[in-house]
Amino acid sequence: MFARRHPYLFFLLTSFSIFTVFAIGVMGMAMWMSRSTDDYQGExxxxxxxxxxxxxxxxxxxxIRHFREDDDIKAIVIRINSPGGAVGPSQEIYREIRKTTEKKKVVVSMGAVAASGGYYIACAADGIVANPGTITGSIGVIMAYTNFKQLLDKIGMVPVVIKSGPYKDTGSPTRQMRDDEQELLQSIVSGIHQQFITAIAEGRKMDRVLVEASADGRVFTGEDAKKRGLVDRLGNFEDALEWAGMMGGIDGDVVPVYPREKKLTLLRYLLSTSITRLISKVVYPDIEAQYRYLPETF
Structure with missing residues (x-):
C-alpha cells in the first residue's frame, strides 16, 4: 500500500538500504583484511x-622501520615485482634496508621482474631469491625526453624563453640540445651509474670489476643473474620466506605478516575505477625528462 502511494520515496528508501548494507559489508571486509602484526602471536x-x-x-x-622495531618479527622478506623507477626513492629504500640488516636479516624475493631500480633495492638485502625466469639486472641509468622542434617549425609556432643562465632550459623539447648540454647531462647520468655500481658492490660484497661487467644496462633472467653472482638462490616466494625464517632463528612453520596498509587493497579497488585512473594519467602524466633506474623496454 505504501509503495503504491509513494513510489519514488519507496525507491529512494530501498536504494539507500541496499547502499548501506553494501557499505557496511565493504567496511567489514576491509577491517577483516586489515589485520596486521596485532593479530598474531609468536615469532x-x-x-x-x-x-x-x-x-x-x-x-x-x-x-620496514615498523618491522625492524617489532621484536616478534624475526626477519623480513621484501617481495619485489618492479621494473624500476626514480633514482631518489630507490636509493632511500636501499639505505633503509641496509640499516635494517644491522639488526635483522632481510631477504628479497623477486617476482616476474625486479630490474634496474628494483634490483638496486634488492642488492641491499642479506640474500636474494629469484625465479629462473625472473627478469632482473638492467644495471644502468636512463634519461629520455621527446623533442618537438620540427613539429613546431611546421605549424609555425616559435617558443619564447627567458632564462637566468645558459643551462636553465637544458632538455627543452622546443629546441635542439647543444653539445655542451649533452656532455653535462651525460656526466650526470654516468655519475649516477657509478653510484649504482658502488651500491651493488657494497651490498652484494662483490668485486667492483665483476659488477661493471654486468652493468651495461642489459637484462638477465634469474638463472643468468645467479651465474653472475647477482642473486643467491633460485626459488619462489615460499622459498624466500622459509630462508628468512631460518636466518631469523625461527623453528617450525614460518608465519608471514603483512603491513596493515597492504591489506586494504580490496577497499581501494572497490573505491577506484578505470575512469579515475585515466584522469590521473592525463592530469599527472609521467615526466620523461628525468633520471630513472628503468629499462627502456618498460
Whole structure:
C-alpha cells in the first residue's frame, strides 16, 4: 500500500538500504583484511611488497622501520615485482634496508621482474631469491625526453624563453640540445651509474670489476643473474620466506605478516575505477625528462 502511494520515496528508501548494507559489508571486509602484526602471536617474518614503478619511498620505509622495531618479527622478506623507477626513492629504500640488516636479516624475493631500480633495492638485502625466469639486472641509468622542434617549425609556432643562465632550459623539447648540454647531462647520468655500481658492490660484497661487467644496462633472467653472482638462490616466494625464517632463528612453520596498509587493497579497488585512473594519467602524466633506474623496454 505504501509503495503504491509513494513510489519514488519507496525507491529512494530501498536504494539507500541496499547502499548501506553494501557499505557496511565493504567496511567489514576491509577491517577483516586489515589485520596486521596485532593479530598474531609468536615469532613471524614480516613481508613487504614493492609493486610497479618506484615513485615514492615513504610507505615502504615506514613498513620496514615498523618491522625492524617489532621484536616478534624475526626477519623480513621484501617481495619485489618492479621494473624500476626514480633514482631518489630507490636509493632511500636501499639505505633503509641496509640499516635494517644491522639488526635483522632481510631477504628479497623477486617476482616476474625486479630490474634496474628494483634490483638496486634488492642488492641491499642479506640474500636474494629469484625465479629462473625472473627478469632482473638492467644495471644502468636512463634519461629520455621527446623533442618537438620540427613539429613546431611546421605549424609555425616559435617558443619564447627567458632564462637566468645558459643551462636553465637544458632538455627543452622546443629546441635542439647543444653539445655542451649533452656532455653535462651525460656526466650526470654516468655519475649516477657509478653510484649504482658502488651500491651493488657494497651490498652484494662483490668485486667492483665483476659488477661493471654486468652493468651495461642489459637484462638477465634469474638463472643468468645467479651465474653472475647477482642473486643467491633460485626459488619462489615460499622459498624466500622459509630462508628468512631460518636466518631469523625461527623453528617450525614460518608465519608471514603483512603491513596493515597492504591489506586494504580490496577497499581501494572497490573505491577506484578505470575512469579515475585515466584522469590521473592525463592530469599527472609521467615526466620523461628525468633520471630513472628503468629499462627502456618498460
Amino acid at each position: 613471524a617474518v614480516g613481508v613487504i611488497e614493492i609493486d610497479g614503478a618506484i615513485a615514492s619511498a615513504r610507505e615502504t620505509i615506514e613498513n
